[in-house]
Amino acid sequence: xxxxVDIRSVHKSFGSLEVLKGIDLSVRxxxxxxxxxxxxxxxxxxxRTINHLEKVDRGAISVDGALIGxxxxxDKLHELPEREVLRQRTRIGFVFQxxxxxxxxxxxxxxxxxxxxxxxxxxxEAVESAHRLLKRVGLADKADAYPRQLSGGQQQRVAIARAxxxxxxxxLFDEPTSALDPELVGEVxxxxxxxxxxxxTMIVVTHxxxxxxxxxxxxxxxxxxxxxxxxxxxxxLERPREERxxxxxxxxx
Numbered sequence: 618x619x620x621x622v623d624i625r626s627v628h629k630s631f632g633s634l635e636v637l638k639g640i641d642l643s644v645r646x647x648x649x650x651x652x653x654x655x656x657x658x659x660x661x662x663x664x665r666t667i668n669h670l671e672k673v674d675r676g677a678i679s680v681d682g683a684l685i686g687x688x689x690x691x692d693k694l695h696e697l698p699e700r701e702v703l704r705q706r707t708r709i710g711f712v713f714q715x716x717x718x719x720x721x722x723x724x725x726x727x728x729x730x731x732x733x734x735x736x737x738x739x740x741x742e743a744v745e746s747a748h749r750l751l752k753r754v755g756l757a758d759k760a761d762a763y764p765r766q767l768s769g770g771q772q773q774r775v776a777i778a779r780a781x782x783x784x785x786x787x788x789l790f791d792e793p794t795s796a797l798d799p800e801l802v803g804e805v806x807x808x809x810x811x812x813x814x815x816x817x818t819m820i821v822v823t824h825x826x827x828x829x830x831x832x833x834x835x836x837x838x839x840x841x842x843x844x845x846x847x848x849x850x851x852x853x854l855e856r857p858r859e860e861r862x863x864x865x866x867x868x869x870x
Contacts, residue, residue, distance in 0.1 A: 618645045618646055618647065618648075619645065619646045620643050620644070620645055620646070621644050621645060621646040621647075621648075621680065621681055621786065621787055621818045622642070622643065622644035622667065622678070622679070622680055622787060622818075622820065623643050623678070623679040623680075624640055624641060624642040624643070624663075624667070624676070624678050625641060625676055625677050625678070626639050626640075626641060626675060626676040626677075627639070627640040627641075627663070627666060627673050627675070627676035627677070627678060628640075628673065628674045628675040628676055629659075629662055629666060629671060629672075629673055629674055630674055635842060636659045636662045636842055637659050637662055637663060637666070637673075637842050638659075638841070638842035638843050639676070639843070640659075640663060640676070640842075640843070640844060641844070642837065642844065642847070644787075644818065644820060644835070645818075645834075646818055647816040647817075647818055648818060648834040648835065649813045649817075649818075649819045649820075649821065649832050649833050649834050649835075650819070650820045650821070650833065650834065650835045650836075650837060651820075651821045651822075651823060651828070651829040651832070651833035651835070651836050651837070651850075652664075652820065652821070652822045652823075652837045652838075652839060653823070653824070653826070653829060653836060653837070653838050653839070653865070654838055654839035654840050654845075654865070655840060655865060658839040658840045658841060658842065659839055659841075659842040659843075660791075660822045660839055661791050661792070661822060663822075663839070664711075664789045664791050664820065664822055665791075666678060667680065667685065667709065667787075667789060667820070668685065668705070668706050668709040668711055668789065669685050669686035669702050669705065669706070670711075672686060672696075673686075677694065680705075680708065680709060680786065680787055681708070681786050681787075683705065685705055685709075686702055686705070703735065704735075707731070707735050707736060707783050707785070708783070708785050708786050708787070709785055709786070709787045709788075709789060710780030710781060710783060710785035710787065710788040710789065711780060711788075711789045711791070712773070712776050712777055712780050712788065712789070712790045712791070712793050713776065713791055713793075714791050714792045714793065714795055714796050715796050716764070716769070716772040716773055716775070716776045716796070717776065718764040718772055718775060718776060718779070719764075720763065720764050720765060721763075722763075723760065723761050723762065723763055724751065724756065724759050724760050724761070724762050724763070724764070724767070724775050725744065725747055725748075725751070725760040725761065727764070727775060727779055728747040728750060728751065728775065728778050728779045728782050729743040729744055729746075729747045729782065730779075731779065731782060731783055732746070732747075732782050732783060735783070736783065743782070746782060747760070747778070747782060748760065750778040750781050750782055751775075751778055753778070753781075753808075753811075754774040754775070754777055754778045754808050755774065755804070755808070756771060756774055756775060756778070759771065759775070768801060769796060769797045769798060769801055770797055770798075770801030770802075770804045770805055771804075773793055773794070773796075773797065773805045774804065774805060774808055776793075777793075777805075777808055777809070777812075781812075786818065787818050787819070787820070788812065788817055788818070788819045788820075789819075789820050790809065790819065790820070790821040790822065790823070791822050792822050792823055792824065793805055793809065793821070793823070794806065794823065794825060795823075795824065802825070806825065806828050809821065809828075809832070810828075810831070810832055813832045821833075824869065826854065826866070826869055826870060829850055829854065830850045830851075830854050833850045834849070835847060835848065835849065835850075836848065836849070836850045836853040836854060838853060838857070838859075838861075838862045838865065840861050840865070845859050845861050845862055846858060846859045846861075846862045854866065
């Protein structure tokens with residue numbers, strides 16, 4: 618199986634605060650990697666470096682064989698122009714914690730905006746695709762609604778449809794259920810579960826341990842800017858080797 622995401626020796630600091638301290642991680646095509654860890658462990662920053670929303674200080678990240686944010690010339694890395702970075706981002710879907718929908722656009726227009734503006738798809742083609750995606754996330758009847766008319770769970774499902782509209786090679790989820798009321802969490806996890814069954818390559822940062830156990834191919838536990846432990850969910854969640862992992866799981870299980 619080919620490697621979709623290859624992260625090598627990635628370091629990232631904000632001022633004097635070192636947030637990522639040499640991350641190495643590979644994600645294979647068609648697999649789901651779930652990243653767990655306490656707040657402040659660097660999980661969200663790691664996701665944001667994968668699509669170059671945050672620049673790395675050292676190290677390199679490749680997605681589907683292409684270096685993200687840079688081109689290599691001999692031993693040197695040169696940052697890509699913004700236009701090229703934006704083009705790379707169209708291949709990497711990102712679903713945020715707080716939905717980030719455009720409030721002034723309808724659900725349908727939120728979903729077609731990027732394919733039309735970034736990929737220059739014909740509007741009619743984008744609309745047809747958007748209706749299919751809204752049906753897939755259970756919102757076929759909400760195309761003409763505005764985000765404010767939807768529940769949090771519905772808004773997050775629109776955000777997932779919007780990410781899928783670009784037909785990305787990789788989907789990143791940054792705590793997609795943490796802003797939701799508990800009774801709405803299940804409907805969003807169901808959509809992500811369906812994507813997993815379809816073989817979508819995903820990296821999911823979440824606190825939902827049960828979901829990780831059920832859906833992940835690999836569970837990664839991060840703490841203090843490092844990967845402490847990684848492996849199949851049965852190993853990491855049931856028989857963790859590291860004391861720090863055991864302590865974390867004892868508090869959240």
